[in-house]
Amino acid sequence: MKRRKFIGMLAGAGACMAASTATAGGTHHFKGYPESFGVLFDSTKCIGCRKCEAACNKVNELPAQPVPFDDLAVLDSRRRTHHDTFTVVNKYSVNDKPVYRKQQCNHCLEPACASACFVGAFVKDKTGAVSHDASKCVGCRYCMIACPFEIPTYEYHDPITPRVRKCTMCQPRIEEGKLPGCVEDCPKGALVFGRREDLLNIARERIRKHPSIYIDHIYGEREMGGTSWMYISGVPFEKIGMREDLGVTPAPELTSGALSLVPAVVGLWPMFLTGAYALTKRREKIAEEEQHHAVAEAVAEAQSEAAKKAKAAMEKAERDKQAAIDREVKKALKEAEEARLKAETPADPSEQ
Numbered sequence: 020m021k022r023r024k025f026i027g028m029l030a031g032a033g034a035c036m037a038a039s040t041a042t043a044g045g046t047h048h049f050k051g052y053p054e055s056f057g058v059l060f061d062s063t064k065c066i067g068c069r070k071c072e073a074a075c076n077k078v079n080e081l082p083a084q085p086v087p088f089d090d091l092a093v094l095d096s097r098r099r100t101h102h103d104t105f106t107v108v109n110k111y112s113v114n115d116k117p118v119y120r121k122q123q124c125n126h127c128l129e130p131a132c133a134s135a136c137f138v139g140a141f142v143k144d145k146t147g148a149v150s151h152d153a154s155k156c157v158g159c160r161y162c163m164i165a166c167p168f169e170i171p172t173y174e175y176h177d178p179i180t181p182r183v184r185k186c187t188m189c190q191p192r193i194e195e196g197k198l199p200g201c202v203e204d205c206p207k208g209a210l211v212f213g214r215r216e217d218l219l220n221i222a223r224e225r226i227r228k229h230p231s232i233y234i235d236h237i238y239g240e241r242e243m244g245g246t247s248w249m250y251i252s253g254v255p256f257e258k259i260g261m262r263e264d265l266g267v268t269p270a271p272e273l274t275s276g277a278l279s280l281v282p283a284v285v286g287l288w289p290m291f292l293t294g295a296y297a298l299t300k301r302r303e304k305i306a307e308e309e310q311h312h313a314v315a316e317a318v319a320e321a322q323s324e325a326a327k328k329a330k331a332a333m334e335k336a337e338r339d340k341q342a343a344i345d346r347e348v349k350k351a352l353k354e355a356e357e358a359r360l361k362a363e364t365p366a367d368p369s370e371q
């Protein structure tokens with residue numbers, strides 16, 4: 020494992036992380052974990068090869084994509100993450116030169132998605148990853164509205180159990196002591212995984228040593244209270260499609276006394292009730308869809324059974340018909356044979 024990709028992952032990391040998690044639900048404030056991990060993306064090193072996209076697709080067992088990962092023509096259009104695409108690399112033209120930027124969940128230290136989720140379906144754990152628990156999710160999609168980076172997406176195509184989907188920072192792999200898939204497969208060292216504090220030091224050092232290459236800004240150090248995924252660049256971040264108007268206030272503070280205190284604040288009951296209504300409607304919808312599904316299955320089964328019986332009856336009729344024909348043929352042959360024998364038998368003279 021290359022050191023440039025993997026800073027500060029110590030032998031005991033897995034055990035330290037597996038131990039505890041914190042629910043990042045709307046009723047909790049949490050400050051992030053000082054020892055947590057993150058990833059530093061260096062846009063001056065990225066060549067837009069899409070190897071990280073391919074790795075992400077593979078490790079997350081996502082569906083095959085319509086355009087193969089070695090087709091770089093897609094870089095000419097602006098893409099965003101999708102329910103089956105947790106990361107995309109986009110190409111920007113700055114001063115007539117291509118600059119690439121990888122996009123995925125930034126795993127905010129104090130995530131807006133978690134802050135907006137009143138059932139606590141999002142968890143920020145000690146790895147630094149912000150994960151989503153589909154079993155708790157009621158499908159209200161407030162997280163999608165809340166995320167300032169427009170990351171969570173929804174499986175609109177799935178009528179039965181649609182899920183909110185996004186990058187997990189390969190949290191299960193991190194707990195096993197492995198690198199996130201994208202970091203492991205990046206051939207240019209544009210992605211470095213490590214403790215967030217170490218990554219900040221690396222970023223500062225690169226900027227200090229190469230002031231002509233980098234602008235003096237580590238994106239994610241402070242934006243929205245800080246993110247686990249951070250960026251350095253040779254061009255202003257707004258030129259590579261990144262919002263520079265977010266400020267440094269964490270999402271829970273922006274919604275302080277509001278989403279974080281949902282049950283206690285009377286003014287938020289409409290939102291809570293909307294959520295409860297959404298949950299009920301979703302369950303009703305699922306029950307209705309399950310009922311339709313069950314009826315359709317029963318009809319299909321009955322039709323299949325009827326078709327089987329009809330086929331068996333037709334086969335039997337065919338066999339009976341063939342047997343009757345055989346009998347008639349035998350009878351005709353027998354009669355012909357008898358007639359032939361009779362014709363060949365000489366006449367009895369006494370009868371003349």
Ligand code: SF4
Pocket residue numbers: 123124125126127130131132133149165166167168169170171185
């Ligand atoms: S980038 Fe969006 S989805 Fe990811 S942790 Fe931050 S708020 Fe949540």
Ligand code: SF4
Pocket residue numbers: 064065066067068069070071072108119121204205206207208209210
């Ligand atoms: S694998 Fe590395 S160099 Fe290639 S597109 Fe992704 S981040 Fe850029």
